[in-house]
Amino acid sequence: MTIEISAVTRAAKGTGASRRLRRSAKVPGVVYGAGKDAVSVEFDMKALFMEFRHEAFHASILTLNLDGKKESVLLRDYQMHPVRNTIQHIDFQRVSATEKIHVKVPLHFVNADIAPGVKVGGGIVAHIATEADVSCLAKDLPEFIEVDLANLEMGHSVHLSEIKLPKGVEFVQLAHGADVAVASIAKTRGGAAAAAEEATPAA
Structure with a gap:
C-alpha cells in the first residue's frame, strides 16, 4: 500500500502563524533528516486526516509530494486537539535508502x-x-x-x-x-x- 501526501513550503512561522493556518483548514508541519535542512511545510487538513486515520500511515514509508518534488518520509510526531480530534502539528523524517x-x-x-x-x-x-x-x-x-x-x-x-x-x-x-x-x-x-x-x- 503506497500512501502519498501533498504539502507546500510555508514561510510564516511561530504560534500566531500556525493558529492562522489552522483557521484556514491547514496543518503546519516540519520535514527533517537525511542530512538536509529542516523545512517548514503545510498540509490540507482534510486530505491529511483522510490518510492519517489509516493504520499504515503510522508505520509505513510515505511519499511526500513537497512543492511538486517527491521524497520518502516517515511519520515521527504529531499533536492532536484535545477536543476536536484534529491534527494540530505534524513532523516527518526523510528516509535514506542505505540507513536502517x-x-x-x-x-x-x-x-x-x-x-x-x-x-x-x-x-x-x-x-x-x-x-x-x-x-x-x-x-x-x-x-x-x-x-x-x-x-x-x-x-x-x-x-x-x-x-x-x-x-x-x-x-x-x-x-x-x-x-x-x-x-x-x-x-x-x-x-x-x-x-x-x-x-x-x-x-
Missing part, C-alpha cells in the same frame, strides 16, 4: 479462537503489547507483524523470539537481550472461581 530506521510496527494477532488455552481451557487472550520497535532498511519495513496464537496454551505467553519476522527485519528489544512477552492466555474470573471450588474439599 527504527519504527514502531503494529502487531496483528491471529488464530486466537483456535488456541488451546481459549478453545479448550476457556481462557482469554491478554494483549501485553500492540506494537513493537523494529530495525530495518526502508525497503524492508513491514506494514504490520503477524503474531500466531494457534498453539498458545493456558498460562503461557508468546515472546518476541517466537515471532517470525520478514527478511531484513529485527526487533530492537530482542537485539538488546530483552525477550519480552506480547500476549498470553489467562483464566477468566469465572473459570478461576470454578477451579477454586473444585480444589476446595466439601465440608
Whole structure:
C-alpha cells in the first residue's frame, strides 16, 4: 500500500502563524533528516486526516509530494486537539535508502479462537503489547507483524523470539537481550472461581 501526501513550503512561522493556518483548514508541519535542512511545510487538513486515520500511515514509508518534488518520509510526531480530534502539528523524517530506521510496527494477532488455552481451557487472550520497535532498511519495513496464537496454551505467553519476522527485519528489544512477552492466555474470573471450588474439599 503506497500512501502519498501533498504539502507546500510555508514561510510564516511561530504560534500566531500556525493558529492562522489552522483557521484556514491547514496543518503546519516540519520535514527533517537525511542530512538536509529542516523545512517548514503545510498540509490540507482534510486530505491529511483522510490518510492519517489509516493504520499504515503510522508505520509505513510515505511519499511526500513537497512543492511538486517527491521524497520518502516517515511519520515521527504529531499533536492532536484535545477536543476536536484534529491534527494540530505534524513532523516527518526523510528516509535514506542505505540507513536502517527504527519504527514502531503494529502487531496483528491471529488464530486466537483456535488456541488451546481459549478453545479448550476457556481462557482469554491478554494483549501485553500492540506494537513493537523494529530495525530495518526502508525497503524492508513491514506494514504490520503477524503474531500466531494457534498453539498458545493456558498460562503461557508468546515472546518476541517466537515471532517470525520478514527478511531484513529485527526487533530492537530482542537485539538488546530483552525477550519480552506480547500476549498470553489467562483464566477468566469465572473459570478461576470454578477451579477454586473444585480444589476446595466439601465440608
